[in-house]
Each structure stands twice: as C-alpha cells, then as structure tokens.
Amino acid sequence: MKLAKRGVVTSTVKKIAKDEKVNAERVRNGVAKGKIVVMEKGEEVCGIGAGLRTKVNANVGTSTDFARVEEEVRKVKAAVEAGTDTVMDLSTGGNLEAVLKRIIRASRVPVGTVPVYSAFVNSFKKGELPREEDILKAVERHMQLGVNFVTVHAAMRRKGLDLTKSRIMRIVSRGGCMLAAWMMKNEKENPLYTNFDYLLELAEDRDVILSLGDALRPGCLSDSTDRAQMHELITQGELVKRAHERNVSVICEGPGHVPIEKIEANIMLQKKICSGAPFYVLGPLVTDIAVGYDHISSAIGGAIAAKAGADFLCVVTPSEHVALPRVEDVVDGVVAMRIAAHAADIAKRMDNEVDLEMSKARAELDWRKQFDCAIYDKKAREYRKKRGSRSRACSMCGDYCAIKIMKELEGVSAHSKDEQYRPGKH
Numbered sequence: 538m539k540l541a542k543r544g545v546v547t548s549t550v551k552k553i554a555k556d557e558k559v560n561a562e563r564v565r566n567g568v569a570k571g572k573i574v575v576m577e578k579g580e581e582v583c584g585i586g587a588g589l590r591t592k593v594n595a596n597v598g599t600s601t602d603f604a605r606v607e608e609e610v611r612k613v614k615a616a617v618e619a620g621t622d623t624v625m626d627l628s629t630g631g632n633l634e635a636v637l638k639r640i641i642r643a644s645r646v647p648v649g650t651v652p653v654y655s656a657f658v659n660s661f662k663k664g665e666l667p668r669e670e671d672i673l674k675a676v677e678r679h680m681q682l683g684v685n686f687v688t689v690h691a692a693m694r695r696k697g698l699d700l701t702k703s704r705i706m707r708i709v710s711r712g713g714c715m716l717a718a719w720m721m722k723n724e725k726e727n728p729l730y731t732n733f734d735y736l737l738e739l740a741e742d743r744d745v746i747l748s749l750g751d752a753l754r755p756g757c758l759s760d761s762t763d764r765a766q767m768h769e770l771i772t773q774g775e776l777v778k779r780a781h782e783r784n785v786s787v788i789c790e791g792p793g794h795v796p797i798e799k800i801e802a803n804i805m806l807q808k809k810i811c812s813g814a815p816f817y818v819l820g821p822l823v824t825d826i827a828v829g830y831d832h833i834s835s836a837i838g839g840a841i842a843a844k845a846g847a848d849f850l851c852v853v854t855p856s857e858h859v860a861l862p863r864v865e866d867v868v869d870g871v872v873a874m875r876i877a878a879h880a881a882d883i884a885k886r887m888d889n890e891v892d893l894e895m896s897k898a899r900a901e902l903d904w905r906k907q908f909d910c911a912i913y914d915k916k917a918r919e920y921r922k923k924r925g926s927r928s929r930a931c932s933m934c935g936d937y938c939a940i941k942i943m944k945e946l947e948g949v950s951a952h953s954k955d956e957q958y959r960p961g962k963h
C-alpha cells in the first residue's frame with residue numbers, strides 16, 4: 538500500500554492487471570485507497586477488490602477427530618485444481634506448525650490462516666488459556682512461516698459480546714469463541730483489539746494482509762443483521778481506517794447466515810462503514826435447513842452478495858455443520874462457489890465471452906470445446922464417458938436431440954422443402 542500511495546506500479550500489480558485485463562494504474566489506485574489487496578505466492582498473483590473478478594477461498598485443515606496431514610494436502614491440491622484462488626489452513630488437530638508448513642509447500646495459490654487457533658490449541662493441550670503474548674506470538678509466527686493473509690478477530694469487543702446474549706446462536710466463529718472465552722475468563726478486552734497497533738506493525742514489516750475476522754457473524758437467519766453483528770462491523774470500520782493510515786492492506790470478513798432480502802443491505806453497510814475495503818463473505822447461507830447441501834445454499838447467497846459488491850467468497854462444503862469435509866466435498870464446494878462468483882461477474886462486468894463460446898459449442902454438439910469452456914470439466918467428461926450416446930447427441934434425449942434435429946432440418950430444408958423429417962432418418 539505504501540508503494541501504491543507513492544504512485545509505484547509494482548510487478549505484482551502489473552501481473553494482476555494483465556490477468557484481469559484491466560488498467561494497471563486502476564489496480565494501483567485501488568491498492569492505494571485500500572479498495573484492492575494484492576497477494577503473490579511464487580508465480581501466482583491474486584488481486585481482491587473493486588473492479589476485479591470475484592475471488593474464491595477454500596478452507597482446509599485438520600480437526601481433533603481427523604488429524605491426517607496427507608488428506609489435507611490432497612484437499613489443497615484438489616481445491617487448486619478445481620480453481621480456488623486462495624486456500625486457508627484452519628487446522629486444529631495434530632502438530633499445527635508442521636501441518637501449516639506442509640500446506641504452504643503444497644499450495645500454488647496464496648495461503649491464509651487463523652493464528653489464534655495455534656495459540657489456543659497449544660495452550661488447551663496444557664489445560665490452560667494462552668497468555669496475551671502467546672496470542673500475539675502466534676500471529677507473528679504464522680507471518681514468519683510465509684502466509685499471505687491472517688484472520689484476526691480484532692473487532693469483537695466486550696460490548697459486542699454482551700449483545701450476543703439475546704441471540705439463538707451466540708457465537709459460531711471458532712476463533713471468535715476462543716477469544717470470547719479468554720475475554721470472559723480474564724474479564725478483559727479482546728487482546729487483538731487492544732494490541733491492534735502491534736498487529737499493524739507486524740503486518741507492515743512482513744507485508745501480510747490482515748483479514749478482520751467476524752467473530753460475531755450470525756450463525757442462523759434469526760440472528761442476522763442484529764446489534765452484535767453491527768457493533769462488530771462498526772469496530773471493523775474503525776480498524777480499517779487505522780490500518781490504511783499505517784499502509785496496511787486489510788480485508789473485512791462478513792456473514793454468515795443471511796436471508797436473501799438482507800444480503801444487499803449487508804454489503805452496502807460494510808462498504809460504507811469500512812471505507813470500501815474488500816469484503817470477504819462466508820457464504821452467506823440463505824437458509825438454515827440445507828444441511829448436506831450447504832454448498833448450494835451458500836452459492837445462492839454468494840452470487841447475490843458478489844453481485845451487490847462482495848469481493849471474496851469463502852467456500853462452504855456439502856458437509857458444513859455435520860463433518861470435516863472429504864476431498865470430494867471440498868471440490869464440490871469450490872466449484873459451486875466459482876459458479877456463484879462467475880454468475881455475479883457476468884452481471885457486474887458482462888464478462889460472458891466464455892459463456893458465448895460454450896453456447897456456440899453446444900449448438901455444434903462440439904463436446905471437446907464444451908469441456909474446454911466448462912468451469913470445471915472433470916465431472917462432465919465422466920458423464921459423457923459413462924453415460925454418453927450412440928450418436929453425436931447425448932443420452933438425455935438420444936434420437937430426439939433437439940439440437941441435432943434442428944441442424945438436420947436446416948440441412949433438409951436446404952435440399953428439399955417438401956421432404957418429411959423422421960427422427961433417425963437423417
């Protein structure tokens with residue numbers, strides 16, 4: 538941000554502008570104003586924010602029940618192959634630092650983490666709560682290990698925590714609940730809030746993006762857009778200003794569970810209160826009863842949110858609320874959220890070139906080209922291979938393929954207007 542404010546167009550900004558087919562000066566200006574954040578990992582660059590393609594993040598990570606590093610590495614690779622823009626390691630099981638190192642190595646795309654997990658999980662193993670300095674050290678350690686962005690739930694304050702008392706589901710954020718326990722036991726303000734200047738110093742030194750977590754995000758439709766959520770949002774706005782003054786790029790995290798009619802208002806409020814900082818929404822899920830299919834519920838919410846201005850969508854998998862996802866669940870979640878992001882981008886930027894190519898390929902029954910245009914072709918290729926058709930059509934309509942019939946009719950009418958059409962004859 539410091540370089541962008543000075544008018545320097547860095548190589549990262551140039552690469553992002555080229556990838557996104559936008560003017561590099563526009564990206565620089567967005568970074569300078571805090572409306573765009575940029576990340577780089579090896580050859581990969583990722584820009585998130587105003588005027589750029591909507592990005593998608595996939596969560597991976599061990600739990601206390603399943604602490605299998607190899608499986609998490611497979612999830613990272615599958616999520617990247619399915620097109621996720623970033624990956625977050627949310628591990629809470631096993632040796633957390635060893636897992637994070639493996640995930641950073643395995644991921645081609647930028648990596649984010651929630652460092653408070655390390656501080657709390659390591660202390661819980663000893664039967665105690667972490668000290669304030671343990672929490673800050675965990676943030677520093679993750680930055681040292683080379684992550685691109687860290688979630689810090691710095692905007693949850695004592696007052697906001699009190700406001701959750703009237704909720705159906707008080708706190709559903711894992712990091713938020715750990716910090717809430719610390720605040721309640723110690724009867725103190727959130728250490729990430731009171732030490733925010735120190736976090737900015739760390740982020741500035743290491744050029745790491747701070748993602749302001751939403752510890753008080755609603756966990757059900759009934760709690761959506763309530764006073765606790767708004768209290769945290771207002772504090773996020775204050776922290777965004779302090780970060781921008783210090784030249785630290787920040788993202789704001791947001792809900793959660795939100796009924797469709799409130800999504801647009803949530804995005805407008807965040808953009809206004811948080812000075813246009815990129816908005817990272819966790820879904821949002823538009824119904825509480827899609828258990829087993831929450832990737833669909835969140836993709837519906839994600840598409841509406843992105844159309845209204847959200848910049849970064851967090852993947853929700855089909856196993857959300859029930860179990861740690863498997864590799865295939867992560868892939869289904871990534872693809873669902875990429876569809877949501879792309880659908881919103883079409884509406885926002887009329888970026889529908891590939892959709893037009895797909896339509897032309899469909900009209901020609903050109904299967905190879907259709908798979909090339911697909912957002913993720915693996916499943917479609919499998920269907921075609923296993924349940925294809927004897928003819929150029931597919932087995933959905935077989936001989937009665939409307940596209941094939943209309944093409945043949947065009948051929949017939951070009952030769953003889955009177956010739957009767959019969960399926961299969963042509």
Ligand code: SF4
Nearest residue numbers: 930931933934938939
């Ligand atoms: S068979 Fe039916 S579903 Fe398949 S390509 Fe033809 S019209 Fe489309």
